Amino acid sequence: MSTYSLSDGLASGAPRTSRAPLLATWIRESGVGVLASITWSAFGLSCLWWEDVGDWSRTHSLGIAAFVIAAVALFGTVGADYLGSAGKALRKRAPWLVALGAFLTLWEVATAKLAWLPLPFFPPPQAIIEVYTDDLPKLLDSVFASVKLQLGGYLIGATVGFLTGVSIGWSRAVGYWVHPVLRFIGPLPATAWLPIAFFTFPSSWSASTFLIALATGFPVTVLTWSGVASVSNAYYDVARTLGAKPSFLVLKVAIPAALPHVFVGLFMGLGSSFAVLVVAEMIGVKAGLGWYLQWAQGWAAYANMYAALIVMSLLCSGAITLLFSIRDRLLVWQKGTVKW
Amino acid sequence: MVATALAEAVTHPAAGAALDIEQVSHAFDIDGIELPVLSDVSISVEPGEFVALLGPSGCGKSTLLRLVAGLDKPKAGRLREDEERIKHPHPSRVVVFQDPTLFPWRSVWDNVALGLEAQGILKSQRQRVDDALDLVGLSSFRNAYPHQLSGGMAQRVALARALVNDPKILILDEPLGKLDSLTRITMQAELVSLWQRKAFTTLLVTHDAEEALVLANRVIVFSERPAHVKADIRVDRPYPRHRGDPYLADLRRQILGLLGLDATW
Ligand SMILES: Nc1ncnc2c1ncn2[C@@H]1O[C@H](COP(=O)(O)OP(=O)(O)OP(=O)(O)O)[C@@H](O)[C@H]1O
């Protein structure tokens, strides 16, 4: 009986008709949130309970932050019904919060407290936080440099690749000349050009832009081309009988019909250009996250490396998310597209 | 009443054009082997005539329509629209293909607007698109994408996409084949009233002898491939026609006989 009344009080105030599934419902909706708050509290405790084996300045703040998150998780999920969409979103992510709290606790204990994992190769969470607070300007500079380089190279590569692909797909004459070149040079990994590019281009920055553009351009060209080439003749027939001129056939028939293929090329190009970006920054350009990684390794600053890796993965993931949302906007007419 | 709206939107009703098909033969190369499809077909169509083409499946009806549209060139013979050689496709001859072939990346409205957009007159004539959609009863689906339509609805959109161009020759390749019998009868009536008002010349390929007789003033029966004209039958009956008309029933029996169905009828 007491269990029921307890769950009644906690369960969100929404009127419930039957009592039997009440507990089950409450556990499903809020139980995970309670669990999340327990794992995050454990993380906070693990920060504050023992002394650190090393010298880290952010341990205390991290512990407090963990408790704050634990409180947010608890009240956010239990009271989700009063919080609207934010509460719903929190509830949906609660299982991940549980896992994350558990992982952080384990990480904290295994590194900073009991040193199961050897230092300095495995820095504790507070060491990484320390990088973000104390080395922020340099990190931001690196982020900015990387984004600038990547964006420039990618846009150039995607544009040139798209235009080349459309031209090859549309015109036999262009195909005759470009196709063999593409077959010969395209499959070469862009990084193979690195040594040549760095002494033929006026600056390492322009060389890297070229390499990123190259890595992007090849898949975009090939997939745009195959997209344009595979457009059904029936579409052209329809458009021609309705009075379409060649420019209309290219711009309003071939390109929209090929767009799904083009996006596959854009995704592939994005992936391979990331690889080139990091290598180019490590070897040539003295800026950017790749260079930051290299520099951190030189100083055996492992926490900085992890911090930079996390930022890098957020950026790459963000770029892909952005591309997905552009695609979803342009290709609303397609059914059953993949959600990222 | 929607039909009147369409008539009003078009200030200069395009009268039909004459169509001359003169000794046209055509063949396809399949792996180096020549497949004759049309053999010496001659049909002379008066302006504003409604001609139905009947023939066994695969005999070459769609091929003939492609030649009339100007999408392909015949191996021999000539095609002329109002005395002018047909060399290229032209929006005065609009085709509704056997498959609706709507552009999947365009909404229903944009699909119907295709012809006006291609000719660069969409901006001033948007009303025509709305009217054409009204005519086929799909105004409420203007923003839908083709994958959200049923087969019959897609075919109606294809019809609207053709009609919006106000063609002189309307070329229909079994456009009503996929419709349910009820919509089909309604669309047949719409087609007749539209044709009577606009007086465009109509070529209609159909498998259905009854449909041919209800709609056309001339029914041409083709032979097996390679197709040649087997019979050219005038249908002198006033519109609207009744399916039960004994005169039409008689013609129907005659046509089915020509198509090789004597025994069952
Ligand atoms: N592009 C092509 N290449 C080769 N052969 C073709 C081509 N188009 C049509 N054919 C052949 O020409 C013949 C006539 O085809 P067509 O499409 O004109 O027939 P149809 O009379 O319209 O038949 P249905 O009533 O079944 O639509 C068929 O045997 C077909 O195989």
Ligand SMILES: [Mg+2]
């Ligand atoms: Mg056909």
